[in-house]
Amino acid sequence: MKVTVNRKAHFNAAHRLYNADWTDARNAIVFGKCANPNYHGHNYELIVSVKGEIYPETGFVMDMKVLKQLIETEIEEQFDHKNLNEEVPEFEILNPTAENISVIIWNKLRSKIDANLELSITLYETPRNFVTYSGEQ
Numbered sequence: 001m002k003v004t005v006n007r008k009a010h011f012n013a014a015h016r017l018y019n020a021d022w023t024d025a026r027n028a029i030v031f032g033k034c035a036n037p038n039y040h041g042h043n044y045e046l047i048v049s050v051k052g053e054i055y056p057e058t059g060f061v062m063d064m065k066v067l068k069q070l071i072e073t074e075i076e077e078q079f080d081h082k083n084l085n086e087e088v089p090e091f092e093i094l095n096p097t098a099e100n101i102s103v104i105i106w107n108k109l110r111s112k113i114d115a116n117l118e119l120s121i122t123l124y125e126t127p128r129n130f131v132t133y134s135g136e137q
């Protein structure tokens with residue numbers, strides 16, 4: 001029997017959607033107001049879901065205190081109140097779209113969570129725009 005535990009988290013961050021290989025005009029056409037050279041911000045809401053068997057001794061799939069701490073160190077401390085393009089090394093070249101941020105978050109957490117547990121994340125960039133990722137290639 002597999003059960004999923006979920007933890008919500010939050011960070012706010014600035015970004016700019018931009019392809020450095022394109023002209024400013026093309027960036028403006030494709031990314032619109034999101035290509036603003038002066039950046040813009042989002043209140044990102046993150047849901048981290050961990051699925052696995054319940055350990056009989058603890059009754060836990062994974063200790064949510066441990067999950068909370070992991071999200072704080074690996075994600076919130078790295079991203080919160082940051083300019084993603086300028087201050088987060090993973091986005092020095094990679095465009096910080098919700099899709100790319102989701103893959104980066106998933107990879108950071110995956111390496112820290114027991115391989116027997118399945119991991120998926122949902123990232124809300126706005127209340128109505130959200131992305132899910134579970135490690136599919």
Ligand SMILES: Nc1nc2c(c(=O)[nH]1)N=C([C@H](O)[C@H](O)COP(=O)(O)OP(=O)(O)OP(=O)(O)O)CN2
Pocket residue numbers: 017034096097098099125126127128129
């Ligand atoms: N596939 C993607 N498309 C877009 C992304 C993205 O990350 N992936 N990002 C953006 C913008 O950064 C931003 O998320 C869009 O802002 P906005 O259009 O204002 O979205 P809202 O939900 O706030 O818009 P409403 O009109 O209020 O619904 C664009 N595209």
Ligand SMILES: [Zn+2]
Pocket residue numbers: 015034040041042
């Ligand atoms: Zn944006």
